[in-house]
Amino acid sequence: ARLGWRWAVPAGLLVLMALGGLYATTTPRYALYHLGAAMQRHEVAETERYSHVERIPDTAADVIAADYLSRQPAPTTEAEANGRQFLVTLIKRRVRPQLIARVRAEIRRSVERVGVQPAAVALPVGVVAVLRAFRISRQGGDAWVTYQDPHEGPIGFRMSRQAGQPWRISAFDPEWVRRRAREEQIRIR
Numbered sequence: 001a002r003l004g005w006r007w008a009v010p011a012g013l014l015v016l017m018a019l020g021g022l023y024a025t026t027t028p029r030y031a032l033y034h035l036g037a038a039m040q041r042h043e044v045a046e047t048e049r050y051s052h053v054e055r056i057p058d059t060a061a062d063v064i065a066a067d068y069l070s071r072q073p074a075p076t077t078e079a080e081a082n083g084r085q086f087l088v089t090l091i092k093r094r095v096r097p098q099l100i101a102r103v104r105a106e107i108r109r110s111v112e113r114v115g116v117q118p119a120a121v122a123l124p125v126g127v128v129a130v131l132r133a134f135r136i137s138r139q140g141g142d143a144w145v146t147y148q149d150p151h152e153g154p155i156g157f158r159m160s161r162q163a164g165q166p167w168r169i170s171a172f173d174p175e176w177v178r179r180r181a182r183e184e185q186i187r188i189r
Contacts, residue, residue: 028136028143028159031167039114047111048104052160052170057099059158059171061092064181102184143167152176 031050038046065088075081135146139158146156156173172180 028145028167029134031159032134032145034166035169039111042111042114044108044111047107050166050168051103051107052168053100053103053107055160055170056103056172057096058092060099060177060181061095063174063177064095065091067178067181142170 035047035050038050068091069084069088072084075084133147137144141160143159144156145159146154149155155176157169157176158171159167160170161167
């Protein structure tokens with residue numbers, strides 16, 4: 001009986017460690033750690049894997065369109081309201097390609113500048129930095145991540161996960177999008 005306990009306790013601890021490790025690989029922090037590591041290795045494609053390059057521009061286009069419409073007179077008829085909806089669709093179609101190109105260029109620039117120059121967004125790197133720097137709160141199936149960037153100040157973004165995919169950045173804080181749109185002069189043409 002004593003011999004059984006000698007093997008059961010270490011085996012049980014090993015199983016618990018394996019389960020804990022498996023759980024850890026399914027968290028946003030794990031994805032943030034790998035995102036930071038890919039940036040440190042200057043791997044643009046691997047860095048893009050952790051950013052939903054199609055979804056980020058869609059949410060940013062929503063913010064830009066809403067800001068544009070907020071500066072316009074409110075619709076007074078149903079026809080005007082329908083016209084506004086049509087206008088929103090046109091705005092999104094017009095700025096989406098610019099935003100996709102902007103997201104890819106920003107990822108590439110951030111990866112190239114790691115360790116050389118200040119990047120537009122500098123992620124904390126390393127296990128301890130990832131554990132300490134990011135504040136993560138779950139919101140349904142998504143996670144809201146915030147941290148203090150040394151150049152940009154507070155940055156917040158949403159991460160989401162689809163089956164078979166790692167956690168990926170899917171949207172940035174609307175205030176940050178507005179600030180970047182003004183700085184980059186993303187215009188509705």
